Amino acid sequence: MGGVFLNQLHFKKSIIVKRSLAEAFHYISHFENCDQWDSSVKESRKISSGRVGVGTRFEIIFGFGPFMGPILYEVKKYDENNHLWLYGKGSSYEGEDKISFLKIDESSTQINYEIDLEFKGFFKVFSNSLKDFIFRFGDRALEDLKRALEVVPPGPKATFLDSMKDALILPSILNFTKRGHKTGKKRWNPISTYLGGKKVLLTGGNSGLGRATALGLAKLGADVTIVSRNEKKNSETAFLVEEETGHRVQVETRDLSLLEEVKDLSQKLLKDGDPIDILINNAGALYNERVVTSEGLEKSFALLLLSPFVLTQNLLPLLKKNSYSRVINVSSGGMYTQGLKLKGLEMREENYNGSVAYARAKRGLVTLSEIWSKEWSPDSINVNSMHPGWADTPGVANSLPNFHKLLESQLRTPEEGADTIIWMASAPELDQTSGHFFLDRVPRSTVLFPGTRPSKDLTKKFYDYLKEKARPYLLES
Ligand SMILES: NC(=O)c1ccc[n+]([C@@H]2O[C@H](COP(=O)([O-])OP(=O)(O)OC[C@H]3O[C@@H](n4cnc5c(N)ncnc54)[C@H](OP(=O)(O)O)[C@@H]3O)[C@@H](O)[C@H]2O)c1
Structure with a gap:
């Protein structure tokens, strides 16, 4: 165990939370979440690899009084659903958090939280005077932990400031960088959802945002199936996620720009018959050179629009099997530059521009989400x-090298880009929310530039056009 505490202070508090034992233990044992419920924590992250257990290490950056700066915690005891002990050491602090869990009934749990702590160095002298101050923070953290586990926040709404930024365009676009994520984060609610038993089908799950999403959702307990084209990257991702979370990840290796492969995948999943709780259409790429698939379709249109259309339509029976399910379509801020097009959706050789083709397909995906x-x-x-913002992923580095070079220091990490996808998949406050376009957990306007709002008539024609294009690949539902 940790050190011997000579000038030891002892904090003890119990709370009862309306959450099952397994869910409460799962949330708290992921100690990297503690910035969600302890206001004295500025940042928290897991710094060792592998699933949480004895030896797992966390770096917690405290932001008040003598606790300014990092404290490194290590799990010393991990007895699932019973005990979790952590030993923490910083330059002015050493302490042991001993957390025990007691089932009260199927949906409530008692959490006993004890801390033996000692100040070090200069602050040792002030131990007694700091005691009340520290214990007040402890009390508050546990009240906040109770709230994080119990309270479903109200549904998301854009503030006046968000709408102003959209109206002024430039501030809205500046938010696509890291900055937007950093500012947005200040307003976010905890995610204490447990997705145990939930089935997620995630396209493009072996790289960039998709990989971060697969990991994030498996951490919340979900059963994730990833669909991507590259077999090696698929197995590597499955291995990584399993190592990190202990959850098996299913893999489907398909080229989703080929609609016959999408149809074949749909048939297989329908035959298996497992309900899908969350379908995430994330696979994507920007093709600077025009490519026509072996099925005769322009590839941006095929992969970014027709493919999610066919997959989602075909899997409708599996989405309907639950009393409730979610479809998340990963679009892009690039779509703001284009209105809805029918003729130009599959761009012709003579006027092909990869970014425009990409933006048109992504605009189509947003419109499709509203229709569905x-x-x-x-x-x-x-x-x-949703729009992930601009994130540093292999996709961006390969297809937009100049943009990547110019903005590298301002790009989000894949995890920051994936945050809103994970939130959309898991947040209970979204149970009643449909037809929105999100960035940084806030519903945003789908139109920034004049003339890009699709009319009702065009929207209907667009839907008919997609149905017609998809007809050979649609299964009877
Ligand atoms: N990163 C950003 O800043 C950003 C911004 C706006 C929108 N987005 C959107 O976010 C999504 C993820 O992009 P990312 O940046 O994470 O890119 P990424 O790292 O290149 O990942 C793209 C994923 O899509 C899969 N994929 C591509 N073509 C496929 C195909 N034909 N069949 C099956 N899977 C295919 C890839 O799998 P394989 O490697 O196996 O082909 C990979 O898993 C895309 O829809 C992208 O348009 C990203």
Whole structure:
């Protein structure tokens, strides 16, 4: 165990939370979440690899009084659903957090939190005077922990400031960088959802945002199936996620720009018959050179729009099997530059521009999300789309090298880009939310530039056009 505490202070408090024992233990043992419920913590992260257990290490950056700066914690005892002990050491602090869990009934748990702590160096002298101050923070942290585990926040809303930024365009675009994530984060609610037993189908799950999403959702307990084209990257991702979370990840290796492969995958999943709780259409690429697939389709259109259309339509019976399910379509801020097009959706050789083709398909995906959200609301299938901001992923580095070089220091990490996807998949406050376009957990306007808002008539024609294009690949539902 940790050190011998000579000038030891002892903090003890119990709370009862309306969450099952397994869920409460799962959330708290992921100690990297403690910045969600302890206001004295500025940042927290897991710094060792592998699933949480004895030896797992966390770096917690405290931001008040003598605790300014990092404290390194290590799990010393991990007895699932019973005990969690952590030993923490910083330049002015040493302490042991001993947390025990007691089942009260199926949906409530008693959490006993004890800390033996000691100040070191200069602050040792002030131990007694600091005691009340520290214990007040402890009390507050446990009240906040209770709230994090119990309270479902109200549904998301754009503030006046968010709408102003959208109206002024430039501030909205500046938010696509790291900065947007950093500012947005200040307003976020904890995610204490447990996704145990939930089935997630995630396209493009072996790289960049998709890989970060697979990991984030498996950490929350979900059963994730990833669909991507590269077999080696698929197995590496499955291995990584399993190592990190202890959850098995299923893999489907398909080229999703080929609609026959999408159809074949749909048939397989329908035959297996497992309900899908969350479908995330994330696979994507920007093709600077025009490519026509072996099925005769322009590849940006095929991969970014027709493929999610066919996959989602075909899997509708599996989405309907639950009393409630979610579809998340990963679009892009690039779509703001384009209005909805029918003729130019599959761009011709003579005027092909990869960024424009990409933006048109992504605009189409946002429009499609709005159509589906209305059509499927009686079946309690929520459909929302999102923009991850600009994130440093292999996709961006390969297809937009100049943009990547110019903005490298301002790009988000894949985890920051994936945050909103994970939140959309897991936040209970989104149970009733459908038909929105999110960035940094806030619903945003889908139109920034004049003339890019699709009319009702065009939207209907667009939907008919997609149905017609998809007809050979759609299964009877
Ligand atoms: N990063 C950003 O800043 C940003 C901004 C806006 C929107 N987005 C969107 O976010 C999504 C993820 O992009 P990312 O940046 O994370 O890029 P990434 O690192 O290149 O990942 C793309 C993923 O899509 C898969 N994929 C691509 N073509 C495929 C195909 N034909 N069949 C099956 N899977 C295919 C890739 O798998 P394989 O490697 O196996 O092909 C990979 O898993 C995309 O839809 C992208 O448009 C990203």
